[in-house]
Amino acid sequence: MIPMGQRARVASRILARASAEQKTAVMLSMADKISAEIDQILSSNREDLKKGIEAGLSESLLDRLALNVPRLEGIIADLRNVARLPDPVGENFDEAILPNGLRVSKRRVPLGVLAVIYEARPNVTIDVAALAIKTGNAVILKGGTETINTNRELVKMIRSALLECNLPADAVQFVDDPDRARVGELLEMHQYIDMVIPRGGAGLHQYCRENSSIPVITGGIGICHLFVDESADLEAALEVIQNAKLQRPTVCNALDTTLIHQAIAREFIPRLVECLAEHGVTFRADETALELLQNHPTGTRILPAGPNDFDTEWLSLILGLKVVQNLDEAIEHISIHSTGHSDGILTEDEPNARRFIDEVDSAAVYVNASTRFTDGGQLGLGAEVAISTQRLHARGPMGLRELTTYKWVIRGENHIRV
Amino acid sequence: MIPMGQRARVASRILARASAEQKTAVMLSMADKISAEIDQILSSNREDLKKGIEAGLSESLLDRLALNVPRLEGIIADLRNVARLPDPVGENFDEAILPNGLRVSKRRVPLGVLAVIYEARPNVTIDVAALAIKTGNAVILKGGTETINTNRELVKMIRSALLECNLPADAVQFVDDPDRARVGELLEMHQYIDMVIPRGGAGLHQYCRENSSIPVITGGIGICHLFVDESADLEAALEVIQNAKLQRPTVCNALDTTLIHQAIAREFIPRLVECLAEHGVTFRADETALELLQNHPTGTRILPAGPNDFDTEWLSLILGLKVVQNLDEAIEHISIHSTGHSDGILTEDEPNARRFIDEVDSAAVYVNASTRFTDGGQLGLGAEVAISTQRLHARGPMGLRELTTYKWVIRGENHIRV
Numbered sequence: 001m002i003p004m005g006q007r008a009r010v011a012s013r014i015l016a017r018a019s020a021e022q023k024t025a026v027m028l029s030m031a032d033k034i035s036a037e038i039d040q041i042l043s044s045n046r047e048d049l050k051k052g053i054e055a056g057l058s059e060s061l062l063d064r065l066a067l068n069v070p071r072l073e074g075i076i077a078d079l080r081n082v083a084r085l086p087d088p089v090g091e092n093f094d095e096a097i098l099p100n101g102l103r104v105s106k107r108r109v110p111l112g113v114l115a116v117i118y119e120a121r122p123n124v125t126i127d128v129a130a131l132a133i134k135t136g137n138a139v140i141l142k143g144g145t146e147t148i149n150t151n152r153e154l155v156k157m158i159r160s161a162l163l164e165c166n167l168p169a170d171a172v173q174f175v176d177d178p179d180r181a182r183v184g185e186l187l188e189m190h191q192y193i194d195m196v197i198p199r200g201g202a203g204l205h206q207y208c209r210e211n212s213s214i215p216v217i218t219g220g221i222g223i224c225h226l227f228v229d230e231s232a233d234l235e236a237a238l239e240v241i242q243n244a245k246l247q248r249p250t251v252c253n254a255l256d257t258t259l260i261h262q263a264i265a266r267e268f269i270p271r272l273v274e275c276l277a278e279h280g281v282t283f284r285a286d287e288t289a290l291e292l293l294q295n296h297p298t299g300t301r302i303l304p305a306g307p308n309d310f311d312t313e314w315l316s317l318i319l320g321l322k323v324v325q326n327l328d329e330a331i332e333h334i335s336i337h338s339t340g341h342s343d344g345i346l347t348e349d350e351p352n353a354r355r356f357i358d359e360v361d362s363a364a365v366y367v368n369a370s371t372r373f374t375d376g377g378q379l380g381l382g383a384e385v386a387i388s389t390q391r392l393h394a395r396g397p398m399g400l401r402e403l404t405t406y407k408w409v410i411r412g413e414n415h416i417r418v
Numbered sequence: 419m420i421p422m423g424q425r426a427r428v429a430s431r432i433l434a435r436a437s438a439e440q441k442t443a444v445m446l447s448m449a450d451k452i453s454a455e456i457d458q459i460l461s462s463n464r465e466d467l468k469k470g471i472e473a474g475l476s477e478s479l480l481d482r483l484a485l486n487v488p489r490l491e492g493i494i495a496d497l498r499n500v501a502r503l504p505d506p507v508g509e510n511f512d513e514a515i516l517p518n519g520l521r522v523s524k525r526r527v528p529l530g531v532l533a534v535i536y537e538a539r540p541n542v543t544i545d546v547a548a549l550a551i552k553t554g555n556a557v558i559l560k561g562g563t564e565t566i567n568t569n570r571e572l573v574k575m576i577r578s579a580l581l582e583c584n585l586p587a588d589a590v591q592f593v594d595d596p597d598r599a600r601v602g603e604l605l606e607m608h609q610y611i612d613m614v615i616p617r618g619g620a621g622l623h624q625y626c627r628e629n630s631s632i633p634v635i636t637g638g639i640g641i642c643h644l645f646v647d648e649s650a651d652l653e654a655a656l657e658v659i660q661n662a663k664l665q666r667p668t669v670c671n672a673l674d675t676t677l678i679h680q681a682i683a684r685e686f687i688p689r690l691v692e693c694l695a696e697h698g699v700t701f702r703a704d705e706t707a708l709e710l711l712q713n714h715p716t717g718t719r720i721l722p723a724g725p726n727d728f729d730t731e732w733l734s735l736i737l738g739l740k741v742v743q744n745l746d747e748a749i750e751h752i753s754i755h756s757t758g759h760s761d762g763i764l765t766e767d768e769p770n771a772r773r774f775i776d777e778v779d780s781a782a783v784y785v786n787a788s789t790r791f792t793d794g795g796q797l798g799l800g801a802e803v804a805i806s807t808q809r810l811h812a813r814g815p816m817g818l819r820e821l822t823t824y825k826w827v828i829r830g831e832n833h834i835r836v
Binding site for chain 2: 013016017096098102104107109111112190194195209210213215233236237239240242243247335344346353357358359361362363364365366367368369370372373374378379380390391392393395396397405406407408409410411412413414415416417
């Protein structure tokens, strides 16, 4: 692993000075190669799927690792999209001329070498390589064992695109070894790696945070809340909650808990349950909500909330329901149970909206919108490498700019400090 | 330590919502209290000095821990200065209305809880507490054993100023225990601490990086270079180098190595040596420089550079000298030996200046100026909590803004994701 780190460091220095045109050319060449080699990629992917079935992987995992022509076309379209985004490297900002005449500015530069540790989905291989190249960073990829054949094939194409554009192939390297011990070794290589991005479950994030001597971007774990205030437009609230819960229930910004103001609970909760139950949602309700639903026709779908239910990221068709006395109790509940990912209020009351924004300390705080918008693509970043729920460097969706750092550039006329 | 962390977390939530006026009032009250209690502070400080002398601390360490009336007046002036700076908390930026009508912005918010681990100088206690309060962060201070009496006295005043302004005293806590094991415990408390800032030698930084599950701001170690290009104004270069080496030789942005273009080496090096030698500087010269100095009158001050001399942060009146063939060799030397703190070129050639800026990847890159300007106060930040030589979150001098993070604020009209 050490030589791999050394090669990445050397490659990163060259990539950092590549022009925007050169980097765009690599991405377009990657897109062409994937396009031209679809059969070869699908055949490697079938090998992975076959081994996955033999190994007894779950349906959902097999689905995540499977490629097909439409999925590959999506990957190619995303690549061409990233290629078109403006290059953040070299941008100057915070420019100033100081009273003594020193000219000071900051210049955006690549971070250096990234390590990305991920599972299953092979599209991450292409996404991450494209974002790294675009931002002038070298990257070491450690994908899941279950996609090793597909990833090997994709990385071959990426490296050949780099070479074709006179850039070092080692700008994108791949840990071609299924052994998980390699992850631990990566996390120790702080001389060669500048940032670790785990993309996977809470266990992987915790492991990286606890075992890394390199800064780790933790995130992607969302226990997300919507609070239906007394003044909310209840019709609209039903739609927003339905969207937040159902549009894609298995992702981190899907809704986990709905908090309902007691003044509207009696009217709203039965309607909410009815509207979601018909889409297969089941509920974990606090005592008050449970009482309001006592004789509800969908009663079998409603369980009393257990002690850990409000601290669970459901990633499925389960929704927590809790009646709160007022905005204070809603904010208090969120401050205790939220993972700081995405939380929102549905209200027509502007002072309440402001208090919620001021007092809820999550990466994304919403007023009258679905939590599903926490996504680089949806929030105007053009692309996304991860969603950070930590507080340093970057918070919430991370796009191109968040894969850069800056240096201070100071120009004088032989200035000395007095 | 855990209850201390819990108290800090609770206090941080209250401090995060304090108004700019309230925070300013705390700082002004701190200044008044220090002013009123100078005798009490000096008496605690004398206790520390007495114990320090008994324990055989070095002259320079005793000097760093000593307070006197002018030093306390300096601390009070700095406090009033920080109080006057604009409050970064609550600032909105990157505002946009997306095509679907969602209104998106980022709002600057405090990081939460800081832990600062430092040695000797008691002014750090006041500086750091002021910067933390200003930015709405709670802070846990772990000062050096040798200043425990002085720090205890200062922290008492800070906490009483907080209470007086209706803010929780626990916003500033002090580990009143000389045992170094407490540092290890702090570094594990990631539930309660958001950022660790070590202020001390390379050993402390390394210990923190290797043992912390909390993000650590490493920095403050500078092996700094100036390259005298063929086209440099040699008279001016002498002055700049003299300033970078002599203005304060014991700090991280003082000059360590001078690289000299071979075309001017024969003329420049003897003059440089003459001019610095009379201020007590001694030299570690590479073979070529040594040859040029063979019959120099200050010969006894010049030693051949040993194998580690170009990788040493001198923090004293020693200067490395090396003759390079050209700009490429200078950049190459810096890329190998610099700690990425502060490096500069002295040149009248604009293309060379540009290449140096583009290719030298240090936190601060200089053209025609002394490296001694790498300092928050000198570069217009108004105050400084640390100088970061890592790449994430903040690089170079860190001021108030670098002690904050942001949250995304997203306002819709019951928007759903399609």
